[in-house]
Amino acid sequence: MNSQFIEVDYCNRAQAFKWLWATVSFVQAILGYYAFSDNLYATPIYLANLTFFVVGCGYYFIELRKYKVFPNNIVLTGALIVIVSWLFMAHSIMLMWSEESAVEKVLLLGFFSLLMCFNSSRFMVIASTIPIMAAHLFYQVYYVDLSGMPLFVSFIKYPFFVAAIIITHVNHNTRLVESHRKLVELNKELTVLRNIDDLTAIYNRRAFDEKLNYLLELHNRNKQPVSLMILDVDYFKRYNDSLGHWQGDQCLKQIAKTLGEAVKRETDVVARVGGEEFGIILPNTDLDDCQIVAQNVINTLKGKQFPHPNSAVSSQVTVSIGCACIQGSISSYEAIYHRADQALYRAKEQGRNRYSI
Numbered sequence: 001m002n003s004q005f006i007e008v009d010y011c012n013r014a015q016a017f018k019w020l021w022a023t024v025s026f027v028q029a030i031l032g033y034y035a036f037s038d039n040l041y042a043t044p045i046y047l048a049n050l051t052f053f054v055v056g057c058g059y060y061f062i063e064l065r066k067y068k069v070f071p072n073n074i075v076l077t078g079a080l081i082v083i084v085s086w087l088f089m090a091h092s093i094m095l096m097w098s099e100e101s102a103v104e105k106v107l108l109l110g111f112f113s114l115l116m117c118f119n120s121s122r123f124m125v126i127a128s129t130i131p132i133m134a135a136h137l138f139y140q141v142y143y144v145d146l147s148g149m150p151l152f153v154s155f156i157k158y159p160f161f162v163a164a165i166i167i168t169h170v171n172h173n174t175r176l177v178e179s180h181r182k183l184v185e186l187n188k189e190l191t192v193l194r195n196i197d198d199l200t201a202i203y204n205r206r207a208f209d210e211k212l213n214y215l216l217e218l219h220n221r222n223k224q225p226v227s228l229m230i231l232d233v234d235y236f237k238r239y240n241d242s243l244g245h246w247q248g249d250q251c252l253k254q255i256a257k258t259l260g261e262a263v264k265r266e267t268d269v270v271a272r273v274g275g276e277e278f279g280i281i282l283p284n285t286d287l288d289d290c291q292i293v294a295q296n297v298i299n300t301l302k303g304k305q306f307p308h309p310n311s312a313v314s315s316q317v318t319v320s321i322g323c324a325c326i327q328g329s330i331s332s333y334e335a336i337y338h339r340a341d342q343a344l345y346r347a348k349e350q351g352r353n354r355y356s357i
Contacts, residue, residue, distance in 0.1 A: 013070040017078050020117040021060050024085050028053050031089055045095045049088040056081045083131050086110030090135060100144045107136050115165055122166050133158040199249055200256035203271035208279050211269050213333050215283050219326055227282040227290035227325040230340040234318045234352045236276035238310040251317060254306055262300040287325040287357060294321045294355035313353045320347040321355035
């Protein structure tokens, strides 16, 4: 599993940054209210903070108009702007009002908003925490004059929360990767069940139709020939009447296996398209080569010598084959299938146990 899957964003990056900047704007609004109420709006630190906030807003509006999902360089720049904004606000509160508890709460709010935004990236979680954590330590030592156990208790919450969220990510990603693996396996199984005939374990009519349509689309673009063979087991109803339906099912299984042996290329498609009717699609094959394959199918089945107790053409199980080829002219599924089906009827009219074109 690649890292792009493991480090997938839990939500759209641009959307996450909208909420992150909304939090910054909310705190800025409160800070502005008190700055104007106390006539501190001309304080240099507040003016520097307000200027940086306005520049940050301009940057976000420009980038949000350009990107629906932020690329990595925008994420890093945006993270830097947000971190500096939180530090400006915290320092403004300390210098303008000397409110140590308010500074700590602002830093904690910034810390948790960054954790939520960078939920998907351990590197960003750690990198964005370090300056917030350093600022908190500076204010506690320089302004509050904490030391010893009180300082340790005040400081330890940051690495504790970072460790907790990273462990949560690891456990979550482990389960996510395992769930993804199981879904991939289940999807493969469902695809097989959807395209494979239950009785003969070869392609079913649905898969046959899809592959023939796909190959005809390629033919219409590349003008490469596509050949089709429709096969019908001769006098199969008499076979069932004589030996029973269970034995008839075993006969169909053997025929499907024989067709797989007679058709050599991996790109060729063998499918059961009806009760005792089979289809073979031969990509990049002209009509002459299609007849060679048809004769090979008849000879291979003859070599197996599956007994037929009530056939009018042989003591063994035989098939009649209709061959058709689309070459040069643009055509459709219905056209090539109709040609092969008409050729099959001619093979039956001519005595069965043969192919016709």
